[in-house]
Amino acid sequence: MTTDLFDSGAGSILIVDDTPENVEVLTALLQMEGYDVRGAISGQMALMGIEAEPPDVILLDIMMPDMNGYEVCQTLKENPKTQSIPVIFISALDDVFDKVKAFEVGGADYVSKPFQQAEVLARVKNQLTIALLQRKLRQKNALLKKQNQQLQEIIEERRELVSSLQAAEEKYRQMFEEAAIGIYQSSPEGVYFKVNDTLARIYGYADAQDWLADIEHHTQRPYVESSAWERFQQQVQSRGVVQNLVSKVYRVDDSITTICESARPVKSEDGQLLYYEGFVFELPTRN
Structure with missing residues (x-):
């Protein structure tokens, strides 16, 4: 279950890579840091799992059969339910063109293979922190929106009350005079x-x-x-x-x-x- 205490090691992470060994290595590394980790060995499998239970961060390989990482990321960003999930690409493709394309489709970060464990952990923690701040901002905005709506309802109720009182006073005045x-x-x-x-x-x-x-x-x-x-x-x-x-x-x-x-x-x-x-x-x- 997702928690907001990312800075204490909590947070859910989905690893998407068609090579099971890569999934196992990253899973072990991240679990040692206290993260809740699960894996998917294809893009389609990843999308189904994300739809059912959105993770806090996705580590996504680019070169996969049937559906590559770019396509997976683009699909996520087109879905309002998943578009805010940060995606960190992890790929052996180290060309500038590949990195630029990763960011163009909505990627939040990029790690080249072979990766350094410290780099992966640092980038994951950074994205979790950003995700936490964005989530808190959305919650705050939602709360402010709700409070503004409640305030508008109170103002409207008072306006109606004042109007009713004025009508009652006018009726009383007419009754008094007539x-x-x-x-x-x-x-x-x-x-x-x-x-x-x-x-x-x-x-x-x-x-x-x-x-x-x-x-x-x-x-x-x-x-x-x-x-x-x-x-x-x-x-x-x-x-x-x-x-x-x-x-x-x-x-x-x-x-x-x-x-x-x-x-x-x-x-x-x-x-x-x-x-x-x-x-x-x-x-x-x-x-």
């Missing part, structure tokens, strides 16, 4: 600071903006009788909410109308009263 009953938020002292158009019209204004512009009127409690505010607070203390509290209130023209309101206190996490929010409708005038 409600058939008056809606308000008031300070803990009972002074309205946010109202919808319906509530503003109950108090004789054209709309909420018109009322809020009248600083003198909207910054004081609208109740005609101070006892109404006391009854409001008593219900909050005894029930936790205000339900159907009937009160007389002043309109902008100093006329008086009767309202029925329900409200609830809104508190912070530590229990501090922040404001009241309530609903109001105007009761018909009795003749």
